[in-house]
Amino acid sequence: MNIKRIGSVAAIAIAGAVVLSSCAANEDAGNGGNSSSPAASSGVDYSSLSGTLTGSGSSAQQTAEATWAAGFQGQASGVTVNYSPDGSGAGRENFISGAADFAGSDAALSEDELGGTFKGCAADSKAIDIPVYISPIAIAYKVDGVSDLTLDAKSIAGIFSGKIKKWNDSEIASLNDGVKLPDADITVVHRSDDSGTTQNFSEYLSENAGDAWGKEPSQTFPFQVGDAAAKTSGVASAMQGASNAITYIDDSGAGDLDKAKLMVGDKATEISAEGAAKVVADSDVASGREDNDLAIQIDRKDTADGAWPLVLVSYAIACQEYKDSAKADLVKAFLGYVVSADAQKAAATEAKSAALSSDLADKAAAAVKTIK
Known part of the structure; x- marks a missing residue:
């Protein structure tokens, strides 16, 4: 991916929330074959974590979120991840109001949304968009x-x-x-x-x-x-x-x-x-946003051989800093897992998505590490 910044950018057929308990997460199939490497590489002791994470948003992410939650809970058995595929707009609204700890959204936060306040974030802290899912x-x-x-x-x-x-x-x-x-x-x-x-x-x-x-x-x-x-x-x-x-x-x-x-x-x-991944790799990160915000300005006119410009980049939206530090630890650990190579590969298999490129995954992992 080109790292320069340019102008700002304005699951399966089932209904209901994806609610995965820690016991269900231990199933090998749900774990997607992930090893303990994501925890080891992030330096996070997943076994010490406990609590509940609530996510809301993109229904396109639904299959991927189920896969990620199962894999993560297989390593962090004390954590329950609940994700409700309410749609991107509803997910952002729920995150902004504090009803969700993180949002999944196929559109990055708008300038108007970024100009407002986020109930779950610390005072003067903004939210950031972290790419987690690429799909045609x-x-x-x-x-x-x-x-x-x-x-x-x-x-x-x-x-x-x-x-x-x-x-x-x-x-x-x-x-x-x-x-x-x-x-x-x-x-x-x-x-x-x-x-x-x-x-x-x-x-x-x-x-x-x-x-x-x-x-x-x-x-x-x-x-x-x-x-x-x-x-x-x-x-x-x-x-x-x-x-x-x-x-x-x-x-x-x-x-x-x-x-x-x-x-x-x-x-x-x-x-x-x-083809979807190729278009994203040929695109740029948008300018005029927080340093750790990785909203992508997709090159919709990409005509390279095999390119599929009718692509979505879906984001995890999180606080740069949370009011509740314990919640921040859970979000940081979960999203660190989500952008790991193992988790991306598992989602690609289950949801027919494209794993983040190594370059974009590194940027996403670096952004996740700044959450506090």
């Missing part, structure tokens, strides 16, 4: 008789804005020579909640689709079209019951849905975690 966003579909589909930014924008209404529309057909597209209405499924996935989806279209999208990036879906569902799990469930439908969804939640290829430059590119 899939354009997932369920169309009668179609198992091979290619779309570009403009056709995606046309579909999700409601301007393209039929699957055999000429704009889609021109990208899919030889594919028999049905003369059927398109059913659009989108997020109903304040969603970091929507933020990343709209950022990609805003930068690549021009007037075909015509909206500023937002965590709220901007058009009155199609069917709306809350959280990654809700979107996945809605798609299972729909016909001739299409959605945008974190790849971890796409299940057995078909996934469109994306025109990247002049190439029809298949979705991959490696």
Whole structure:
């Protein structure tokens, strides 16, 4: 990753909180094969820790959070980690209000949010964004008789804005020579909640689709079209019951849905975690934030071979300094584990995400160590 700073940037299909007890965490499968190396490398005696951590936020992170909590609790048996996949916006609100000890968010804190106060943080302390999860966003579909589909930014924008209404529309057909597209209405499924996935989806279209999208990036879906569902799990469930439908969804939640290829430059590119990771590695850290804040300015116009610019970077949001030092110790230990190589590898296996690059992981680990 390029370390220079540039301009500021503004899970599976199940519902409910991920609540993992220390006894469940001892299962080998949940531990993801992690060794004791994360604790050893961080200098933290996990066995001495006790208490409960409450996290809230990104539903895209849900599978990864379950994996991390199990692995961490396998080493810190006195700690219970509860994570509720309420959506990125709700997670940030819960963290700001002090209802959650940390947030998971597919969008970094906004300038307005950073300008406010954080109830769980010490006076005059701000929150920081620490990247923990990199994942491609899939354009997932369920169309009668179609198992091979290619779309570009403009056709995606046309579909999700409601301007393209039929699957055999000429704009889609021109990208899919030889594919028999049905003369059927398109059913659009989108997020109903304040969603970091929507933020990343709209950022990609805003930068690549021009007037075909015509909206500023937002965590709220901007058009009155199609069917709306809350959280990654809700979107996945809605798609299972729909016909001739299409959605945008974190790849971890796409299940057995078909996934469109994306025109990247002049190439029809298949979705991959490696392509998502490449785009993040080619991107820069945003400027104008706290020294240990690692919000990423994603290069949405990356056209390198294999790149997947429709990517989300999801963050753990924590206080730089907590009012409660005991809580700070738990957050610091847990997030130190989350950014470790073992934990990242385990999440990549379970959630189809991309592990942090060694460069970004080192930066994230250094940021975690500053939490107090």
